[in-house]
Each structure stands twice: as C-alpha cells, then as structure tokens.
Amino acid sequence: MAVTIIIPTALRQFAGGLSEIEVEAQTAGEALERLTTEHAELRRHLYTDENRLRNFVNVYVNDEDIRHSGGAGTPLKDGDSVMIVPSIAGGAATEDEVKAVELPSLSNDEIARYSRHLIMPEVGMEGQRRLKAASVLMIGTGGLGAPAGMYLAAAGVGRLGILDFDVVDESNLQRQIIHGTKDVGRPKIESARDRLHDINPHVQLDTYEERLTSENALRLFKEYDIVVDGTDNFPTRYLVNDACVLTGRPNVYGSIFRFEGQASVFWAERGACYRCLYPEPPPPGLVPSCAEGGVLGVLPGIVGAIQASETIKLILGAEGSLVNRLLLFDAWRMRFRELKLRKDPACPVCGEHATIKELIDYEEFCGLRPPAQGVQSEERKLEEITAARLKERLDRGDDLQVIDVREPNEYEIARLPGTKLIPLGQVTSRMSEIDPARETVVHCKGGVRSARAIAALTEAGFTGKLVNLKGGIAAWSDEVDPSVPKY
C-alpha cells in the first residue's frame, strides 16, 4: 500500500527537509520501519535505545491514534496518511531540581583543559560544571588573593570578582605573585585581571576598583556564591564577616603574620562565624600589620592556596571543609594545628538573638576612629615634624636627639644619621637613656610605632619634649634623601 507519512516540522531536518514522505507498507509499524531505514537519523528521535517507540511519540492514521486501533499492527490502506505527533507535558520544579538542570555545559576546549579534574570521580563532569556555574568574590588581590585567585581561575570557576583599590608597590612583589615587576605603579585589579585572564580566558572577571565599605558590601556579596577574605586589617575582616552572615554567603577566611597563618570557613548557616571566634577586635595597635611586623613571602602562598582549595570544595559540595575548624599553620616550625570552633548562641551577628541586623561603622568598632559624638578627648595632642623640616633643623645645628624605635634588623636596612636605636618594646625601660633636657624627635618606619612610643614615654612620666617624625624614615627617603632605601 502506498501511504503518506507526515513529518512534524521539528523533525524535517532529519528527513531531507521533506514534510511528507511516501512509503509502501502494510501496517503502521512497517511504515515507520521503512521511514527510519530510509532516514536513519530520524530513528533516535522516535525510538529508544531498546527499540521501543518513545513514550511521547504518538502515531495517528487518518486522525486515529494507533493505540486505539491495534498499535504497530494497525493495517494501512492505499492513500492513508500517517502522522507522527508528540504529546508534551511539563511542570514547575522543586529548588533542587532547578539547580541540577541549570549547570552550563563544557566546550571541548574546556574538557581538554580540565582533564585532570574530570578524571577524578570527586570532580568529574558534574563537578567541573558546578565550578563553571559558580561565582566567587575575592576581597583583595594581595598576598592571599594572589594565589587564591590564580588557582580559582585555573580551576575553572566561572565568574571571579576581584576587589582592590591599591596600586602595585615594589614591596608587594616578595609575596603577591599575581603582580610582576612590570606592574609596579599599576592598579592591582588591572594587573591581577591580566594575569588571571592569561591563566584562564574562560573565566569571566569582574573588577571593582574600590574599597569594601558598609555601603557597597551587601550589594556586592549578593552577586556571588562565595566570598574569599584576603584582607589585612580588622575593620574589613569584621565587615566581610558580617556582610557574609547577613547575605548567607560562606566566608573563606585566611590571615597571615610573620611565619604564622590561619584559615577557616565561616558560614553562619552551617557553623561558627568570625565573631563567634573573636567577638571583639584587639585594641588598636596591639596586633601589628604585616607592613609593621613583616611576613614570610611564601606564607600567604600556602594559606591562600588553602583558601582556594576550601572554596573549590564548597562548590563541589565536598565533605571535610574547614567549617567549624580553625587551622593554624606555623611555617617556621612547619607545623599544622587545628582548633574546634563552635557557634556562639550569644553571637551578636549570627546568634539566636542577633543584635546586628545591618552593617555598622567598622573603623569605629575597631577603635580606629573616635565615636562621632565622642568626648573631645583630653589626650595630649601629638606634636609632629615633617622630614623636610627635621632636615632643616638638623642642618641649622639645632640641639635635637633622634630616637629610632624600630627593630635592630630594620636599623640594618636603613637608618637616619646620628640616631639612637631603642626598639619600641624597650622604650620605657631604657627611658633613662633619653635626655629630658633636650628636645627629642622619635621615628620609626612610617610614624605609627613612634607615636605609640611617645604615648608610652609620656605615660611613664617622661618630662622632656617629644616630637614625632611624620611618615617615619619612609618620608625621609621621599622628601630628603632618596639614597635611604625604602622597605
């Protein structure tokens, strides 16, 4: 019997573009068999691998569903029309199902690039697609951000946000390996972007040349799945923590000082936050920054790589993350230790009766700025002198004694002429070495420690006149004598 099979529009490209095809057949099943023999590509669209008609495929003979007229055995007459029609059903999903289908696919280039991931069942195609679907915001592209960003880009995280307001300085290069010598003087986000793009052009890079503030943090964090904290100061660290708690984002934390590092994952939904561990910041000045205390260049490489590893594990849904664990690392003794953390039910930001519902002034919280309506303090005003003015006075032969409160190893790097070294820690016990009858200029590297030395001396009852060298030896190098190296 000669019958006409009507091909649905959606399948015509597999049937030579034809809308109707004539075949000779006795039954409906035979007609389809002929059709799919002639146009083999059609077959997989109509039949399963087990050679059964797909459940959504309906076959009509002259407007009658063959299910009601004998199935594949439905007899055909000359001139019958056989039509292939799908039934279509759909519906909304639960949240979990949505996640499962939204993962992006990988191109062949990407498959080749990530092969060492793909062959591990813990990652596999699914995990790599999760990485591609993920977005991570990195606060800072310094010592910690450099390795963390480079490994996250290399691993194929789909979208990386990088936030930094700083400019690359010579003194960064000892540890911030995302920046190179040619980048000195460039904005860090520009040099970081170039490096990350070079590592993996598949990654979308969003750059923010700004400070993280209480005004922009929530908006930024909401645009990302995970936040990596690569900051070097307490106000920003508390800000990152609180903004992560308020937006429900995991905070992959790392910090470094001299030879020691810490890492953890603060995720209030699953465990402790940074405030559960440290409810209050240390008094200002108690914990020196890396600029003051120094840091082994490779240390942030290790800690930042741990942050990258934890971030990747969060994306893959791996067990054994640093949630509720504080990892302590000592590079000098080469030792890892671990502290158990517990969520504090009384935590002001993630506890049961949280009092912090929005971001606050973190400079003030950390004691770095007096409260807006604070008492006009009676604290003695610090007397200061600029490097240029000090040079003038020394040249003029004024009777000044200059005390250097830095450490001996710093003194070895660079020093001012005719100074006496009394490290900050000894300044009160060696007070008798300073003549109160003469005017005294106190200096350090940048002016912070010397101000503290003056406060300590005054507190201890020193009666002589004390003047702080503004900007320290660094300012001397800039303003007076460039041959004094900056460090």
Added chain:
Amino acid sequence: MIKAGTMLLEDIKRHAEREYPRECCGLLIGRIEDEGLTRVVFETYPVANSWEEGDTRHRRMLIRPQDYMDAERHFSKRGLGVVGNYHSHPDHPAVPSEFDLKNLAPWATMSYVVVSVMKGRAVELRSWELKADRSRFNEEEISKGS
C-alpha cells in the same frame, strides 16, 4: 537560537498571567532555518491545558497530540509548523524542571520557552533547547529582531 518578536513574547506572558495560578501552555509556530540552528517564530498557538490528574494544573501541563496535529495541519498551508512550545511556571523560576526533562521534551530541534509567573506577574521568560543526548536543557539566546 530562537527568533521571536517582542509582541509574540508579550502574548505568551499575558497568556501565562491569565492562566495563573494554573500553568498555561501553547505551541510556537514558525520555520526552522540555518540547517536546524535557528527557529523563527511567526505565531503563538495557545492550547488548553489538558492535564487532568487530580487538580494539579497549577504545576503540571499537557498539550494533547490532537492539538499538536491541528496546529501542524493548519499552518502547513502557509509553509509553517510547530517549532517549539511554551508553558508557565507559576511561582517558580523560568527554568525547566526534572519533570520537564522527562516529559516535556520530544526533540532537540525544538525551542522550550518557560515563563515564570510570580504572584500573578510574568517576571521572566527564557528559552531552552534539549541537548542531543537528552540529558539536560541548555538555555538558548532569544533574538527579538524584527
């Protein structure tokens, strides 16, 4: 890729809002071009949601083959046919579900438009295509040109 004028997309959204909180459904009528890569939509063809299992039409929809056949027949005179379908997700995102993957999707050559209707307002419309191995949907670009 799917090409569809703004007016057509608006029609789909209005249909979805009218049917809220039930799911709406319909067919996309047009031509397949660029050797199967582009579906150009000329008309929408709303059909009644024929899902009858209990009262779950707020989260399920069914387009009967009869409707599909009617549409193919009707538009074949103008050289057009069914190139895709659409349905709404009341109070859910415009992303195909696991159920859609198993049931909605006849062929990888069609467009699957999903409209998210939140509290009665059509908030998002996205289009998807089935991967050749039928394992998942990938989002496809909607070109609103002409």
